[in-house]
Amino acid sequence: MLATFIRYPDLLSRYKKTASNLSVINGLQSITPVIVTAIEQLTSRQDLYSLTLMSWLKVFDSAELLLKPSCAWCPYCYQAWREQGQVIYIPLLWLIEYVKFCPQHQISLENTCPSCNQKMLNFCQPGYCSHCGEWLGQTKYPLKLTTYFRSMGCLSTYQRNISYLQELIAITPYLSKQPQIKDVYSYLHEHCVHLDEQGLKDLSFSFWMSSHLIAKPQSSDTACKPRISLHFLSEVFRCFNITPCQLFL
Ligand SMILES: [Zn+2]
Ligand SMILES: [Zn+2]
Incomplete structure (x- = not known):
C-alpha cells in the first residue's frame, strides 16, 4: 500500500463523495496515476506505482475491485x-x-x-x-x-x-507494459474461437455463452468492451488452468 500520509486536499476533495482516500491513492481511480506520479517525482522513485493497484486500471472495473473505506490489518x-x-x-x-x-x-x-x-x-x-x-x-x-x-x-x-x-x-513490478483488457479478450479469442458449443461447455464456460464477449470473439473492437470483475478474470484463470503470470507477463 502506498502510504497515505501525504495529503492532496484539492485532488482528494473532488473524489470525496465517490471513493475513500485509500481508493484514490492505492486503487483504480482515474486520478490515482496522477497522484502516484507526483509522489514518485517528489521522492525520486519510479517504483511506487507497484504499491498500488493502478497498473490494473485498464483491466478491472473499479466498482468491482473496491478498496475498503479504512485500513484493515491482520x-x-x-x-x-x-x-x-x-x-x-x-x-x-x-x-x-x-x-x-x-x-x-x-x-x-x-x-x-x-x-x-x-x-x-x-x-x-x-x-x-x-x-x-x-x-x-x-x-x-x-x-x-x-x-x-x-x-x-x-x-x-x-x-x-x-x-x-x-x-x-x-x-x-515485473510487468513490461500496463495490462489491458484486450490482453484478456485476445486470450479468450485465441482459445475459444475454434471451439464449438460442446468445447465451450467442456471448459465450464456455459454461463458466458450468451455473452457478447464469447459470442463475438472475432470482433477486434475492444473500445466498447467493459473492464471486468475479479470473478470474471478468476474464471478465465480457472477454466484455462493458467496463472496471472502466464496471462500478463
Ligand atoms: Zn486505539
Ligand atoms: Zn496474518
Whole structure:
C-alpha cells in the first residue's frame, strides 16, 4: 500500500463523495496515476506505482475491485513481524474489500482498535492505532473458515480468488507494459474461437455463452468492451488452468 500520509486536499476533495482516500491513492481511480506520479517525482522513485493497484486500471472495473473505506490489518501478521524484527507495513491485499481473512493465519482482518474501539484514520503508522497509539499486533487462533461460507465450493472459490489477487499484486513490478483488457479478450479469442458449443461447455464456460464477449470473439473492437470483475478474470484463470503470470507477463 502506498502510504497515505501525504495529503492532496484539492485532488482528494473532488473524489470525496465517490471513493475513500485509500481508493484514490492505492486503487483504480482515474486520478490515482496522477497522484502516484507526483509522489514518485517528489521522492525520486519510479517504483511506487507497484504499491498500488493502478497498473490494473485498464483491466478491472473499479466498482468491482473496491478498496475498503479504512485500513484493515491482520493482528497476527503484525505480531509475528515485530517478534521477527521485520518491517511493519500494510499489504495492499488487506485493503481490498473482497479480502476478509488473512490468507496466512486464517483469522479475520480487523478494522477497529481493540483498545479504543475506533476505526483507523487513513493517515496512520502501520501497526499502531491512529487514535490511542496502542500496538495492534496480537496472536490469535485460526478460524474455522468453513463456517463463514455457504459451502466448501464457495470457500474454495474465495481462496482461489485470493491467491490470484496475491499473484496479480506480486507480478506488478515485473510487468513490461500496463495490462489491458484486450490482453484478456485476445486470450479468450485465441482459445475459444475454434471451439464449438460442446468445447465451450467442456471448459465450464456455459454461463458466458450468451455473452457478447464469447459470442463475438472475432470482433477486434475492444473500445466498447467493459473492464471486468475479479470473478470474471478468476474464471478465465480457472477454466484455462493458467496463472496471472502466464496471462500478463
Ligand atoms: Zn496474518
Ligand atoms: Zn486505539
